Amino acid sequence: QKEVEQNSGPLSVPEGAIASLNCTYSDRGSQSFFWYRQYSGKSPELIMSIYSNGDKEDGRFTAQLNKASQYVSLLIRDSQPSDSATYLCAVGETGGFKTIFGAGTRLFVKA
Amino acid sequence: DGGITQSPKYLFRKEGQNVTLSCEQNLNHDAMYWYRQDPGQGLRLIYYSQIVNDFQKGDIAEGYSVSREKKESFPLTVTSAQKNPTAFYLCASSSTVIAGQPQHFGDGTRLSIL
Numbered sequence A: 001q002k003e004v005e006q007n008s009g010p011l012s013v014p015e016g017a018i019a020s021l022n023c024t025y026s027d028r029g030s031q032s033f034f035w036y037r038q039y040s041g042k043s044p045e046l047i048m049s050i051y052s053n054g055d056k057e058d059g060r061f062t063a064q065l066n067k068a069s070q071y072v073s074l075l076i077r078d079s080q081p082s083d084s085a086t087y088l089c090a091v092g093e094t095g096g097f098k099t100i101f102g103a104g105t106r107l108f109v110k111a
Numbered sequence B: 001d002g003g004i005t006q007s008p009k010y011l012f013r014k015e016g017q018n019v020t021l022s023c024e025q026n027l028n029h030d031a032m033y034w035y036r037q038d039p040g041q042g043l044r045l046i047y048y049s050q051i052v053n054d055f056q057k058g059d060i061a062e063g064y065s066v067s068r069e070k071k072e073s074f075p076l077t078v079t080s081a082q083k084n085p086t087a088f089y090l091c092a093s094s095s096t097v098i099a100g101q102p103q104h105f106g107d108g109t110r111l112s113i114l
Helices: none
Strands: A003-007 A011-014 A019-025 A033-038 A047-048 A054-058 A061-066 A071-076 A083-090 A099-101 A105-111 B004-007 B008-012 B021-026 B029-036 B042-053 B054-057 B064-066 B076-078 B087-094 B109-113
Touching: A003 A083, A003 B087, A011 A019, A019 A083, A019 A105, A033 A061, A033 A071, A047 A054, A047 A061, A071 A083, B004 B087, B008 B021, B021 B029, B021 B087, B021 B109, B042 B064, B076 B087
Parallel strands: A011 A105, B008 B109
Antiparallel strands: A003 A019, A019 A071, A033 A047, A033 A083, A054 A061, A061 A071, A083 A099, A083 A105, B004 B021, B021 B076, B029 B042, B029 B087, B042 B054, B064 B076, B087 B109
């Protein structure tokens, strides 16, 4: 059973701080990785895709991938109360058609 | 604007009843998916479709059925065989079904038992 593991949280950070969200996955051959944001009662929204080892930056968001350690993270700089949501890590199945989703980490940004 | 439309937003099912959830996309995507989300859990794949008139079972297909008669449409029927249907149902699409493509989601349908 391929798995994606995330700390359920909640992770609480003050406004303006850096929030660090982490994810590990079991499928060693995975090549595609995604972060989604899901506000309470809403559907997931794609924030970042990352396919290569290293960092990928998009505005206040940075995704970090380490395939050797089977670890992917999301950093949110200058966190805002509007960033308070559940963040889902998702990993593409090796040679298959499925995307495996983690259960998500709840983030609270305190004003 | 391109996107995925799910309807209805809320749905109530009576005992022994089949209900159908609608999903329409105008993104010209080939692949479409149905997921179920329960509180505190990740998304679980019910069915997916790579192309018109073709679909495959996901991890929790029992008690559900789908059709893909048009590229734009991928309705999900929750049958009476699904004994615990209360959940948030999400439809998604991607340009292809290859796992490397990101998926885009509709707004979801909340299904409850009366």
